[in-house]
Amino acid sequence: MTTTTAPAANGPGTPSRRGRPPKGASTLTRAAIVGATLSLIDDEGVEGVGMRTVARRLGVDAKSLYNYVDGKDDLLDAVAEHILIGLALPEPTGSLAADLRAVGRTFRANTLAHPRAAALVLTRQLDSAAALHPTERLLSMLRAAGCRPAEAVHLLRTLLATVVGTLLREVTEGPTCGEVGPEVERGRRADLEASGMPTLVEAAPHLARFDHDEEFEYTLDLLVTAVTSRVGGTSGTDR
Amino acid sequence: MTTTTAPAANGPGTPSRRGRPPKGASTLTRAAIVGATLSLIDDEGVEGVGMRTVARRLGVDAKSLYNYVDGKDDLLDAVAEHILIGLALPEPTGSLAADLRAVGRTFRANTLAHPRAAALVLTRQLDSAAALHPTERLLSMLRAAGCRPAEAVHLLRTLLATVVGTLLREVTEGPTCGEVGPEVERGRRADLEASGMPTLVEAAPHLARFDHDEEFEYTLDLLVTAVTSRVGGTSGTDR
DNA sequence: ACCTGAACACCGTTCAAGT
DNA sequence: ACCTGAACACCGTTCAAGT
Numbered sequence: 337m338t339t340t341t342a343p344a345a346n347g348p349g350t351p352s353r354r355g356r357p358p359k360g361a362s363t364l365t366r367a368a369i370v371g372a373t374l375s376l377i378d379d380e381g382v383e384g385v386g387m388r389t390v391a392r393r394l395g396v397d398a399k400s401l402y403n404y405v406d407g408k409d410d411l412l413d414a415v416a417e418h419i420l421i422g423l424a425l426p427e428p429t430g431s432l433a434a435d436l437r438a439v440g441r442t443f444r445a446n447t448l449a450h451p452r453a454a455a456l457v458l459t460r461q462l463d464s465a466a467a468l469h470p471t472e473r474l475l476s477m478l479r480a481a482g483c484r485p486a487e488a489v490h491l492l493r494t495l496l497a498t499v500v501g502t503l504l505r506e507v508t509e510g511p512t513c514g515e516v517g518p519e520v521e522r523g524r525r526a527d528l529e530a531s532g533m534p535t536l537v538e539a540a541p542h543l544a545r546f547d548h549d550e551e552f553e554y555t556l557d558l559l560v561t562a563v564t565s566r567v568g569g570t571s572g573t574d575r
Numbered sequence: 576m577t578t579t580t581a582p583a584a585n586g587p588g589t590p591s592r593r594g595r596p597p598k599g600a601s602t603l604t605r606a607a608i609v610g611a612t613l614s615l616i617d618d619e620g621v622e623g624v625g626m627r628t629v630a631r632r633l634g635v636d637a638k639s640l641y642n643y644v645d646g647k648d649d650l651l652d653a654v655a656e657h658i659l660i661g662l663a664l665p666e667p668t669g670s671l672a673a674d675l676r677a678v679g680r681t682f683r684a685n686t687l688a689h690p691r692a693a694a695l696v697l698t699r700q701l702d703s704a705a706a707l708h709p710t711e712r713l714l715s716m717l718r719a720a721g722c723r724p725a726e727a728v729h730l731l732r733t734l735l736a737t738v739v740g741t742l743l744r745e746v747t748e749g750p751t752c753g754e755v756g757p758e759v760e761r762g763r764r765a766d767l768e769a770s771g772m773p774t775l776v777e778a779a780p781h782l783a784r785f786d787h788d789e790e791f792e793y794t795l796d797l798l799v800t801a802v803t804s805r806v807g808g809t810s811g812t813d814r
Numbered sequence: 815a816c817c818t819g820a821a822c823a824c825c826g827t828t829c830a831a832g833t
Numbered sequence: 834a835c836c837t838g839a840a841c842a843c844c845g846t847t848c849a850a851g852t
Binding site for chain 1: 815816
């Protein structure tokens, strides 16, 4: 019951263990800490991350982490940045539409490689060079397609917001605001009909179905079409 | 220093205070708890929310809250839902473009009324009737405009993802992934030039500027145009 | 240079004891 | 029916003591 941990029950002659352990088996590194945290997130989600949990994976005391990391927040930022650094953007082909699609798909693939860490990448605001790299790439693509800087920035922001929003709902399991899981089709149809939401009931079969790949492609297509038509179209009319 | 709180220093004859307080001045309610939490979030942000902090605002012990709320998570859900319930959607006019804009603007205004609570509304997945109401509205608008159910659901999801993504970066202060604050224009321009991100440097003045209203309208316009042209355009070609 | 023991000031949550 | 005292099992983080 209350036999949690014997506080200091070493042998009588044993001096209390302090200082660095005798043999240096596991040289601790910032990279190792980030790696352990990421694999912990993969296994248990972001909520499972704690200084003590991460440290346990490395066979180390939690407080040791503070020699390499500024705190929990800094650690989570580091994880997000690590994922972002792994992003290998494809070479531009010169076709704006094709290149926008390629960047979108690459970003998605990279993010979904660690689904439970995705919210970190999508939500935390990072200003490192790694985070800025995709921005630079998108901007240069838009500029090369004839976009003036002001509109390029507008389009950049719209593109990022849409991709982030789409991936976010892809990654948060369960029904996101306005989303409907299969339970609507099953048990709750009666509730819905009583609530006076006929269109929702009518669309229930489609709402229950959710093919992430198809959904992403649909949104990407809508967006790329809109962007390219705007870039190729009227080039004056600033205000 | 260590004189934090005297543990049980009532008068010698005073029996330890237990049970409900003598006078019922503040009848505790779930609604009151939600209200206190929301105003706490307005003042101190979501990170300032704790059972003890909320309870203090109500002049009550933290554990009393558990009589009305299932726990901290349930409390935060309730706050998000409360904001969503306040959403008063405008009457449809019959013009899909105008009505989409109206819904978008209403949703934005409602969300930004409590900026620091916005992430809750945008991030938490709610499946209450209140959360489903905007979905029903959007679906019925799309259907009325001649959209088949399958495509209406696609468009609904694209619309929601875009609005959520846009509002999310509007609400998270600081530079979101691919965002650049004014500090880029000031001190870090040299770093950027050295990093080989010329387009970013070129666009820095525009990146530093961020008019939320204008940004939202731009994205909304792009999106509404894309949606209406898709609805009004080809109506066959399912696959 | 780096790791840990002890400690601090917190958490969310339970449960029985009270009224 | 509802509120609280005492308590539990956690947190992130500090700092000096050690090697």
